[in-house]
Amino acid sequence: MDSVEKLRKEFKYWKHSPYFYQKHNYYESEWKDSYRMLVDSFTLSSSTFENALSKSLSYSSLWIMKLSPVGDAVPYSFKDLENMTLKFSRSQCLIHTMYDRLFADHQGNVAIKAWDFFVPQFPSYADHPDRFCNELEILTREDRDPCLMNLKGNFHLRPNFLAFNVSSVPCASNQFGWNARMKVATQLASLFAWFHERRYAFGTVRPKDIMIDNDFNIKVFDFGFLTPVTNEDNWGPLPYHAIREPPEARYGIQNLKADVYIFGILLVELIGNSYIGIEKKMAMHHWILRELQGEKKSIVNESILQDNDELPNGITDIAVKCLNEHPNERPDMVEVSTNLSNLVGAT
The missing domain is CATH 1.10.510.10 (Transferase(Phosphotransferase) domain 1)
Structure with missing residues (x-):
């Protein structure tokens, strides 16, 4: 659990702003065309945060920090996840959940859950990083309930991802x-x-x-x-x-x-x-x-x-x-x- 606490501490320090103000959160969102009016204010805020925080040495810690494996979960790279999901192709998307999407690995033995960050003005997204840490803790408990998915890997840079073994x-x-x-x-x-x-x-x-x-x-x-x-x-x-x-x-x-x-x-x-x-x-x-x-x-x-x-x-x-x-x-x-x-x- 040390890795989860380390990650939670970084999230708390930055109040999650680095996540929400990355431009890719808008450009990679499939909802972007529905919220065109928010583009200008969002991209301006993103640029402001990027310029200010990039000058801080501690800012980079969230993005370059190396976490030891959480339980049996394998730390994936973003490239790994792109390859597994054919760059998050819609053809690989199994389900849209309330805040996330579940993708199928093109080889059929892994499911990848992606938290969809989009526009920090939406308060319902503010607790994504906390929920991510909560789920990591729950899914890696020694007494994990058998009705929970088996965690195979995780990724915390850029939007958060969890990967599951699937036979369902x-x-x-x-x-x-x-x-x-x-x-x-x-x-x-x-x-x-x-x-x-x-x-x-x-x-x-x-x-x-x-x-x-x-x-x-x-x-x-x-x-x-x-x-x-x-x-x-x-x-x-x-x-x-x-x-x-x-x-x-x-x-x-x-x-x-x-x-x-x-x-x-x-x-x-x-x-x-x-x-x-x-x-x-x-x-x-x-x-x-x-x-x-x-x-x-x-x-x-x-x-x-x-x-x-x-x-x-x-x-x-x-x-x-x-x-x-x-x-x-x-x-x-x-x-x-x-x-x-x-x-x-x-x-």
Whole structure:
């Protein structure tokens, strides 16, 4: 962890400005044509920073510093990554995540995650370097959860990159049956609980951020945010987007109970296909209560599981509790994981 702490210290010293004010952050961004009005101010700021900081001997330390390997991760060069991704060709891009892109190695055995820095005026990008260090720490822990991607290498000069060993494909929740969905759900719950036991907020996770192998084992490679949580009342900017946010997100709260709500969304997406694409303007907790009006006790899609027994009712009950509008009334993820595993294992 010494290398991660060394890198974190450099980021903190420079307040991340050297990253954001490099011209290539604009020129290499695929969003550049959508933000033409920001070009002049951005390039002027970049030139100002470059001229001022290039005169400082300590400035160069961030760009020439040599890090010892972090865990088993191999320090890649930018040239290595360009060769692996055919210069980050769009044809090699597997997925666009919330802030990143996931590229496939042209040989097919490595996935490269690239943080997309673009224009420092966007506050949602300000914590990229911190998240990069947090992910390095998590992915190189001796007790790393098996549902996390296997880290193969990293690169921290210019935008940050992580490289993963892959034997999986992106997860699509409508492409597998009930038993597979339950395996994914229990693994996700266990992973959320693993993070919470180590006092990390997991953040927004979408199906597209999860890889799955032929045996329906998951590998998670991206998080909306990944941050240490010291108590249940942490405040800060949340990178949640639209329909996937818990109601307290409007107040800027990021805590473990917000993760429970996010898991509830993922669980609903696994057991009932009707929510996504139909009720885009309705918050999940309002939708699920509306669906369970009257005597209805389950939101499990009948095309997935047709038996109307205690299993779908029990899983629906878990989802309802996770999606409680009031954070303090939601269960913790260890309880959710235990109850879900017991319910699925008993059937």
